Amino acid sequence: MDTSIWRPILYLIGFMAFAGVNAAWLGWAERKGAAHIQRRNGPKEVGPFGLWQPLADGIKLMTKQLLIPSGTDDILFRIAPILAMIPALTSMVVIPFSGNIQARSIDMSVLLIFALASIGMFAILLGGWASGNKYAVISAARVVSQSIAYEIPMLITVITIVMITGSTNLQDIALAQQGGFWHWNIFRLEGGHFVYMWIAFLIYFICSVAETNRAPFDMAEAESELVAGYMTEYGSMGFGLFMMGEYLNIVVGACMTTILFLGGWGSPFGFLPGIWWFLIKIYILIFTIIWIRWTYPRTQIYKLLNLSWKILIPFSLVNLLVTAAFIKVF
């Protein structure tokens, strides 16, 4: 093991920069994407194509007063936005951006990411409750029921991938899919999994959209019903941290989908594998998530729960059984 002190420091700086740039400019990408989907211009005043808009927004958010409304639980109210950032930033440690760009390749990196994701849910729960606002409390309750409902099919689907690869190490899962798109888990030719793996991919992708609280599953925010849900009482950088946490969760979700199903950093045609393919894949996924948000209207909470408990969980369980049978037979 490399014990040089510079390695962790460099990775820390690199990941912080990656996270910060993504958190800031995905906000821009979302506004721009939304605008073009709705035939508007979007941000265009600050810099070319409004590219400096995130900087202006950041300065504005940071210079605003940090208001703590009376009637809130002030300690939890302060902690919640910080907690919202922790899981996404920490998850970056185990994500293999390419064959050799990974801070630590630990054995149970898949489990680590899902273990950390639960902290993000806790942040929204505490933030919503601490606001002392009825809408925020309803939103916190929704987040819990939604996250628990969608964690189950998500984890079951991940188990199928772990079974196929035989490892819970993300690096190994990515390595097993190298050399052309026909090796990717989504259309894997060997073992006969290609027949139905796209169903697993769909289940996983729907769950990851739901887990990151994105429309059409953003029941926690639901501005038409709940003002802004758990973010109602937050202003200035508290709100900023929640937004950054949301975008970072999307990035981590896209990274996980890429590694589990789309071959990680492998190239689709078998040449030049590397970090660029990884980045291309995650940004295509992120664009898809933005695209979905501005295309489909928000569902209702009971429909959302029905989708998980009555459709996704049975499908993922059948998928698990079929995968086990395929592994045993072939």
Added chain:
Amino acid sequence: MQATICQTAVNPSLFSAEGFVGLIFLATIALIVVGALIATTSKRLVRCVAGLAVCFTGLAGAYYFLLSPFIAMMQMLIYVGAVSIIIAFAIMLATPENEDTAEIKGAGLAGPLGFSLGALFFSALTILGLKTHWQVFPRQGTGNLKQIGTDLLTRHAMVFELISIVLLMAILGAVVLARKGRD
């Protein structure tokens, strides 16, 4: 890396790798204690749950130091991610905020009684811990996923099956209880 922790120098420098690891170990222990204190002394129930979650996080760290990273991950995933959240959920649904707690008979006794019993238990454990001649057992297994899976389905298959029956019964019980309210 972890296997070497217990065998290296007795008083490592703070800036060496071992010293740093020791510092992190102390931090996890502090997390457990602070979390437990918040969970037991806080007046607001949601803060108690937050303290419980902090305590569970510290426990996950302790499991990691006990060379079982899998249990540590599961501790985070199940106890922080599911159990504390379900408790918080139940509290938010059940109690109105800032409601005065009902007077319980002899509530004044609870503090001193609990404290003395706790002190007794603590001192008994401390004496036991100091008096016992501890044997260091050789490490069994590697603590990795494969080993745990094999053990669960061979040596501990009975326990494994029993646990699943208990969980199934709990689920059925929950469904029965929940259905009563419907009709």
